[in-house]
Amino acid sequence: MDYHDAELSILIVDDPQIAILNKKYLRRNGPTNVIAFPMRTEQFSNINPELLGDVVISIETAEKEGKSIGISMEERFTQLLVHGILHLLGYDHEKSEQEADKMEKKSEEILKLIES
DSSP states (O other): OOOSSOEEEEEEEOHHHHHHHHHHHHOOOSOOSEEEEESOSTTTTTTOTTEEEEEEEEHHHHHHHHHHHTSOHHHHHHHHHHHHHHHHTTOOTTTOHHHHHHHHHHHHHHHHHHHO
């Protein structure tokens, strides 16, 4: 995929807000760390080809997860943002273990670029 000029929206919410979105759109109970809403689907493909979609991140969950794995909330937020963007670009770790590995490798590659 080649996206030189692209646009996305980032929404930072709390756990109750992301829990509502998680239930409404993914039919899952409780809060989650990140949800991506891609616009590059057949349904929306002709609206604006440069618009990738929306990434919603729970700042509360990012902070909790950061503490539990020994990194700052900012680092965890960055990881979640990259994860969400990869979903907007078509990566899906829930399809298969192979897809999950592919997404993890791409995420690590991008995070190394950000950190350097």
